Amino acid sequence: xxxxxxxxxxxxxxxxxxxxxxxxxxxxxxxxxxxxxxxxxxxxxxxxxxxxxxxxxxxxxxxxxxxxxxxxxxxxxxxxxxxxxxxxxxxxxxxxxxxxxxxxxxxxxxxxxxxxxxxxxxxxxxxxxxxxxxxxxxxxxxxxxxxxxxxxxxxxxxxxxxxxxxxxxxxxxxxxxxxxxxxxxxxxxxxxxxxxxxxxxxxxxxxxxxxxxxxxxxxxxxxxxxxxxxxxxxxxxxxxxxxxxxxxxxxxxxxxxxxxxxxxxxxxxxxxxxxxxxxxxxxxxxxxxxxxxxxxxxxxxxxxxxxxxxxxxxxxxxxxxxxxxxxxxxxxxxxxxxxxxxxxxxxxxxxxxxxxxxxxxxxxxxxxxxxxx
Ligand code: F6P
Numbered sequence: 617x618x619x620x621x622x623x624x625x626x627x628x629x630x631x632x633x634x635x636x637x638x639x640x641x642x643x644x645x646x647x648x649x650x651x652x653x654x655x656x657x658x659x660x661x662x663x664x665x666x667x668x669x670x671x672x673x674x675x676x677x678x679x680x681x682x683x684x685x686x687x688x689x690x691x692x693x694x695x696x697x698x699x700x701x702x703x704x705x706x707x708x709x710x711x712x713x714x715x716x717x718x719x720x721x722x723x724x725x726x727x728x729x730x731x732x733x734x735x736x737x738x739x740x741x742x743x744x745x746x747x748x749x750x751x752x753x754x755x756x757x758x759x760x761x762x763x764x765x766x767x768x769x770x771x772x773x774x775x776x777x778x779x780x781x782x783x784x785x786x787x788x789x790x791x792x793x794x795x796x797x798x799x800x801x802x803x804x805x806x807x808x809x810x811x812x813x814x815x816x817x818x819x820x821x822x823x824x825x826x827x828x829x830x831x832x833x834x835x836x837x838x839x840x841x842x843x844x845x846x847x848x849x850x851x852x853x854x855x856x857x858x859x860x861x862x863x864x865x866x867x868x869x870x871x872x873x874x875x876x877x878x879x880x881x882x883x884x885x886x887x888x889x890x891x892x893x894x895x896x897x898x899x900x901x902x903x904x905x906x907x908x909x910x911x912x913x914x915x916x917x918x919x920x921x922x923x924x925x926x927x928x929x930x931x932x933x934x935x936x937x938x939x940x941x942x943x944x945x946x947x948x949x950x951x952x953x954x955x956x957x958x959x960x961x962x963x964x965x966x967x968x969x970x971x972x973x974x975x976x977x978x979x980x981x982x983x984x985x986x987x988x989x
Contacts, residue, residue, distance in 0.1 A: 618649060618650065618651055619644075619648065619650040619651070619719040619720070619939060619940070620650065620651045620652075620653070620716060620717050620718050620719055621644055621650055621651070621652050621653075621718060621719060621720045621721070621722060621939055622652075622653050622654070622655055622662070622667075622713070622716060622718045622720070622721045622722070623637060623640060623641070623652065623653070623654045623655070623670065623686065623721075623722045623724065624654065624655040624658055624659065624661060624662055624686060624721070624722075624723055624724070625637070625658060625684040625686045625687070625688045625724045625725065625748075626658035626659055626688055626689065626690070626691075626723060626724070626725040626728070626729040626732065627658070627688065627690060627725040627726045627727075627728050627729050627748075627749065628688070628690070628726065628749065628750075628916060629682075629683045629684050629688050629916060630684075630726075630748045630749055630750055630760075630761065630762030630916060631682050631750075631761075631762050631765035631766070631916065631917075631918065631919065631920035631921070631924055632748060632761035632762050632765065632920040632924035632925060632927065632928035633683065633684040633686075633688075633724060633748060633761075633762075633928070634678040634679065634681045634682075634683070634684060634685055634920075635678075635679050635761070635920055635924065635925045635928035635929055635932070636724055636746055636748065636761060636928035636929070636931060636932040637654070637670070637675070637678065637684070637685065637686065637724070637932065638675045638678050638679055638929070638932070639928060639929035639930070639931070639932025639933045639936075640652075640722060640746075640932035640933065640935050640936050641670045641674075641675045641932075642672075642675055642933075643932065643933040643935075643936035643937070644936040644939065645671075645672065645675075647936065647937075647940075648936060648937075648939070648940045650719075650936070650939065650940075652669075652670040652671075653667045653668065653669055653670060653716060654667065654668045654669075654670045654685075654686045655667055655686065656668060656686055656687045657686070657687040657688060657689045657691075658687070658688045658689040658690070658691055658725075658729075659689070659691050659692065659693045659696070659705075659709065659732060660689045660691045660696070661686070661687070662693075662709045662712055662713070662721075663691075663693070663696060663705045663708050663709050663712070665712045665715070667716070668686065679925060679929075680919050680920070680925075681919070682916075682917055682918045682919055682920065683917075684724075690728070692728070692732050693705055693706045693709055693732050693735055693736060694706055694732075694735050706735060706736060706739050707739070709736060709739075709741075710736075710739050710740065710741065713736075713741050718741075718742075719742060719939065720741075720742040720743070720744060720939045720944060721733075721736065721741050721742065721743055721744075722743075722744050722745070722746065722935055722939075723736075723743060723744075723745045723746075724745070724746045724748050725745065725746075725747075725748060725749075726747070726748060726749030726751065726753070726754060726760070727749070727751075727753060727754055727966075727967060729745065730745055730747075730754065730947060730960065730963045730964045730965075731964040731965050733745045733960065733964070734960050734961060734964040734965075737944075737945050737960060742944035742945075743944060743945060743960065744935050744938055744939065744943075744944060744945075744946055744947070744948065744957075745946075745947040745948070745960060745963075746761075746928075746931050746932065746935060746947070746948055747760040747761070747931075747947055747948075747949060747963075748760055748761050748762050748928075749762055749763070750762045750763055750765070750766035750793060750794075750800060750915055750916055751763070751793065751794050751795045751797050751799065751800060752794075752797065752799040752800065752968070753794075753795065753796070753797035753799065753967050753968045753969065754947075754963065754968060755962070755963050755966035755967065755968045756947065756949050756958040756962055756963045756966075756968075757947070757949035757950055757951075757958070757963075757968075758949070758950050758951055758952065759927060759950055761920070761924045761927045761928040761931065762916070762920070762924060763799065763800070763803075763924075764921045764923040764924045764927070765918075765919075765920045765921040765923075765924045766793065766800055766804075766915040766916065767800060767803045767804050767807065768921050769911070769914060769915050769917075769918075770790075770792050770793075770800060770801075770803075770804035770808070770843075770911055770915055771803075771804045771807040771808045772808075773790065773804075773808075773909070773911055773914075774790060774804055774805070774807075774808025774809070774810055774841060774843060775808055777790055777841055777909060778808075778809070778839075778841060781839040781840070781841055781907075782839045784839070784905065785838035785839055785904065785905070786839055786904065786905045786906060786907055787829060787839070787840045787842060787895070787898050787899070787902065787904050787905070787906040787907070788839075788840075788841055788842070788906070788907050788908075788909060789842045789844055789891050789894055789895040789898070789906060789907070789908045789909070790810075790841065790842065790843050790844065790908075790909045790910075790911065791844050791845075791846055791891040791908070791909070791910040791911060791912075792804055792805075792843055792844065792845055792846065792911055792915070793845075793846055793911065793912070793915050793916070794815075794816075794845045794846055794847060795846070795847055796816050796847040796967065796969070797815075797816065797817075797845070797847065797967065797968070797969050797970060798813075798815025798816050798817050798818075798845045798847070798848070798969070798970045799970055800845065800915070801813060801814070801815050801843050801844065801845035801848070802815055802845075802970055802974075802976055802977065802980070803976065804843060805843035805980070805985070806976060806979065806980055806983075806985070808841070808843070809841075810841045810842065810843035810985065811828070811829070811832060811837075811840040811841050811842065811985065811986065812825055812828055812829070812840060812841070812842040812843070812985065812986040812987075812988065813842075813843045813980060813985055813986075813987055814842065814843070814844045814845060814848040814987070814988050815845045815847075815848055815970060815987075816845055816847035816848050816849060816969075817969050817970045817971075817972060818972060818977075818987050818988065818989055819848075819849050819850060819851045819853065819854035819988075820848065820849075820850055820851065820987070820988025820989070821850070821851055821988055821989070822850055822894075822897055822898075822901070822988075823901070824986065824988050824989065825842070825894075825898065825986060825988045826897075826898055826901035826902050828840075828986030828988075829842075829898065829902050829904065829986075830902055833902070833904070838904070839904075840904075842894075842898070844891050844894065848890075849887065849890070853883075853887065853890075856883060857880075857883055860876055860879050860880050860883065861880070863876050864876045864877070864880070891908050891910065892908055895907065895908045927950060930950070930955055931948045931950065931955055934948050934955035935948050938957055943957055945959060945960050945961075946958055946959055946960055947960055947963045949963075
């Protein structure tokens with residue numbers, strides 16, 4: 617009997633999404649004779665039943681394209697903004713899933729998507745997810761697709777910033793994406809030879825960062841590149857944030873949780889623009905001129921790297937095989953060279969942060985790169 621599968625892409629777009637859609641769609645059709653449809657704009661398209669048939673023609677020529685041909689959104693199935701309300705629309709999604717006689721729904725996404733997909737699984741849908749995000753912070757997989765491309769883009773930016781920082785004898789503070797994880801800043805910082813790398817997992821001491829820059833100057837190096845993860849924070853900021861995060865994880869009452877969430881939102885608000893403040897502080901402490909470059913969405917745009925195309929293709933085609941076998945409720949992870957199904961409950965709600973003894977951190981420390989510790 618022909619099997620029917622639906623695909624959606626959710627959360628921030630990522631290079632390699634189209635390669636994954638293509639790998640999954642082609643394998644599903646050519647190898648297993650399945651029918652494939654896509655839902656537009658993430659979970660919203662599933663709710664609104666906006667579909668596109670993913671036949672041979674639609675899947676052709678998309679391997680090298682950035683973004684997602686399906687469109688994406690950050691809408692959550694159980695907290696969907698409808699007019700001025702936020703509603704649980706998972707039942708409507710289940711109705712549409714059944715309307716299309718789907719045997720499986722494949723959700724391509726990052727951390728948020730893993731949790732959202734779990735909610736649909738609990739509603740009774742056959743779910744498989746694929747891990748994508750430039751942040752590389754999805755648990756239980758060695759790597760997410762999109763990350764390698766973003767590392768390449770951020771590294772090239774750091775390379776280019778070197779010559780201008782050197783010529784003007786300046787500090788350049790470059791902000792790298794990554795949400796609350798430091799994978800992207802650490803990897804691009806090491807690959808680009810940044811002099812200082814600041815990541816959220818290691819809250820920094822401002823004086824130490826300034827001292828590292830002054831030390832370089834004493835050694836005749838009158839410029840410094842400071843690679844800062846967007847989630848990086850000073851030790852003072854961490855002293856406010858960490859207890860709030862701990863309190864949230866231990867609190868169950870609705871009102872108390874809301875109170876902590878409001879405090880966290882205030883912290884976020886104050887943290888916004890922290891690289892601008894950091895540059896000013898370093899300027900004052902070192903008396904060197906400082907400039908700021910925020911790489912932003914450039915890191916997510918354009919054609920995927922070969923590594924991301926390969927990873928996305930491997931995970932996408934493995935996913936088709938899992939549908940064929942009838943193995944659901946899993947995320948297709950990469951462990952070494954192997955694609956491995958990992959139970960979704962082990963992934964959802966977890967963050968993969970940089971361990972403070974990670975080998976790449978050790979390398980950076982041995983190089984003499986300042987981490988602000
Ligand atoms: O999760 C990917 C990511 O690019 C993060 O690195 C960043 O914090 C966030 O998305 C930006 O989100 P948006 O595209 O919604 O502004």
